[in-house]
Amino acid sequence: MHPAVVLGSNANSWIWWAWIPDHQHEIYAYLREHMVLTALSVAYGFVISLPLAVLAARRRAVAAIVVPVVNSIYTIPSVALLGLLLPVTGTGREPAVIALTLYSLAILVRNVLEGLRGVSDDVLDAADGMGYTRWRRLLRVELPLALPAIVAGIRLATVSTIGLVTVTFIVDQGGLGRFIQDGYQRDFHTPLVVGIVLSVALAVVTDLLLVRAERAVTPWRKLSR
Amino acid sequence: MHLVHFLVDVWHWLTSGDQWRGGDGIPHLLANHVRVSISSLLVATVIAVPLGAWLGHRGVGGVVAINVANVGRAIPVYAMLVLAVQIFGITSPTGFGWTGSFVAFVPLVLLGIPPMLTNSYVGVREAGEELVDAARGMGLSEGEILRRVEIPVAMPLIMAGIRTAMVGIVATATLASFTGVDTLATPIYIGLNTNDNIAVFGGAVLVAVLAVVADLALAVVQRSVVSPGLRKGGAHRARAVVPVAAAA
Numbered sequence: 001m002h003p004a005v006v007l008g009s010n011a012n013s014w015i016w017w018a019w020i021p022d023h024q025h026e027i028y029a030y031l032r033e034h035m036v037l038t039a040l041s042v043a044y045g046f047v048i049s050l051p052l053a054v055l056a057a058r059r060r061a062v063a064a065i066v067v068p069v070v071n072s073i074y075t076i077p078s079v080a081l082l083g084l085l086l087p088v089t090g091t092g093r094e095p096a097v098i099a100l101t102l103y104s105l106a107i108l109v110r111n112v113l114e115g116l117r118g119v120s121d122d123v124l125d126a127a128d129g130m131g132y133t134r135w136r137r138l139l140r141v142e143l144p145l146a147l148p149a150i151v152a153g154i155r156l157a158t159v160s161t162i163g164l165v166t167v168t169f170i171v172d173q174g175g176l177g178r179f180i181q182d183g184y185q186r187d188f189h190t191p192l193v194v195g196i197v198l199s200v201a202l203a204v205v206t207d208l209l210l211v212r213a214e215r216a217v218t219p220w221r222k223l224s225r
Numbered sequence: 226m227h228l229v230h231f232l233v234d235v236w237h238w239l240t241s242g243d244q245w246r247g248g249d250g251i252p253h254l255l256a257n258h259v260r261v262s263i264s265s266l267l268v269a270t271v272i273a274v275p276l277g278a279w280l281g282h283r284g285v286g287g288v289v290a291i292n293v294a295n296v297g298r299a300i301p302v303y304a305m306l307v308l309a310v311q312i313f314g315i316t317s318p319t320g321f322g323w324t325g326s327f328v329a330f331v332p333l334v335l336l337g338i339p340p341m342l343t344n345s346y347v348g349v350r351e352a353g354e355e356l357v358d359a360a361r362g363m364g365l366s367e368g369e370i371l372r373r374v375e376i377p378v379a380m381p382l383i384m385a386g387i388r389t390a391m392v393g394i395v396a397t398a399t400l401a402s403f404t405g406v407d408t409l410a411t412p413i414y415i416g417l418n419t420n421d422n423i424a425v426f427g428g429a430v431l432v433a434v435l436a437v438v439a440d441l442a443l444a445v446v447q448r449s450v451v452s453p454g455l456r457k458g459g460a461h462r463a464r465a466v467v468p469v470a471a472a473a
Contacts, residue, residue: 075437076396083426087231087423163298163299166303166304167400180307184404192304196300199299200300203298207299
């Protein structure tokens with residue numbers, strides 16, 4: 001069979017099943033890239049956002065700078081952010097991870113800050129009265145109480161990042177987004193459908209796993225449910 | 226190093242007359258970007274806000290209204306744009322010229338609905354039982370309660386939903402330049418294909434400015450439609466439901 005003939009006869013059907021086993025290696029590789037980009041970006045975003053949010057919760061002046069900056073980062077479309085990075089970094093993993101980290105950072109700072117601000121003053125007073133130092137109060141009281149908001153932020157950041165990874169095909173990355181772009185460029189539906197289905201499935205499965213992790217790290221919340 | 230030279234080149238690119246003239250100049254691209262964004266935002270608002278408010282008033286469909294935003298986030302927006310091209314083709318059907326680009330308009334409407342639906346639902350639902358009881362006791366009809374009590378009280382959240390939708394729509398319209406729609410990101414698309422970093426960076430600056438200006442414009446609208454008594458704390462509460470925009 002001539003490949004072009006096969007392609008031509010199948011171009012209008014949404015899925016051509018034989019394509020999938022033939023492209024197993026690509027599927028694994030792109031899925032892996034998708035997960036690596038997501039994990040790196042959320043991890044970096046988390047590590048940066050935690051001290052930022054703690055500082056912002058303690059000092060109004062820090063919050064007055066951090067919050068608007070973080071909000072405006074989120075307003076900038078990913079295509080523009082990647083376009084701004086590209087001349088500096090070139091294509092590859094670097095601009096993709098930087099851009100995705102900035103977005104996950106934006107989500108996480110808001111959520112961690114919200115969680116820390118939600119800790120009631122009475123609890124803080126009680127901890128102070130018990131002689132907790134600032135560090136100990138932060139680690140033993142504030143962060144545990146903010147944990148549900150923090151985990152909610154991680155969930156949101158992860159699912160959003162999984163969606164956003166597909167756009168990084170612009171800088172020669174993209175994970176499963178490579179299939180979407182490939183399907184578009186060749187006007188061939190199967191990779192497009194495979195890319196969409198796997199990307200949504202990855203987001204849903206990851207979210208479900210994070211819900212379980214959320215329950216595991218906040219066992220006391222079961223009592224109130 | 227070369228960075229200063231590069232920025233000077235970008236400045237020349239941005240200010241050269243060539244970019245500002247003709248059928249594919251910046252004014253045309255900006256106009257089309259704004260047109261497709263506003264038309265889809267308006268249509269999505271007209272669908273999502275009344276529906277969300279009505280569901281919130283009746284207290285039905287909560288699971289759907291609340292989860293639709295989460296489900297929406299998982300779908301890659303670029304895939305929606307590509308699918309629209311595959312289904313509708315690139316040329317707008319007759320009668321849809323006002324959309325700027327039908328093939329971008331449809332996914333943008335779909336993407337704009339979830340945050341507004343969720344926020345309108347939650348806003349009306351949480352407007353306050355006492356308020357609604359008081360209004361009912363004063364003899365207001367159900368429709369009046371919704372229009373004159375619940376929606377005004379829910380306005381900070383509804384506006385937050387509209388802003389979230391707007392940010393997502395402007396960002397996704399940007400991405401639509403990669404499926405052949407004329408938007409302010411078209412220079413980025415062309416620059417990437419011709420290895421012209423100056424056009425990529427210049428286009429990115431234009432898009433970023435547009436996104437920030439659009440958000441500021443809606444912030445101004447928000448101030449004018451939210452009752453002064455609700456402003457304080459409203460923004461804080463408004464963040465909680467749909468905390469972030471779906472950046473595309």
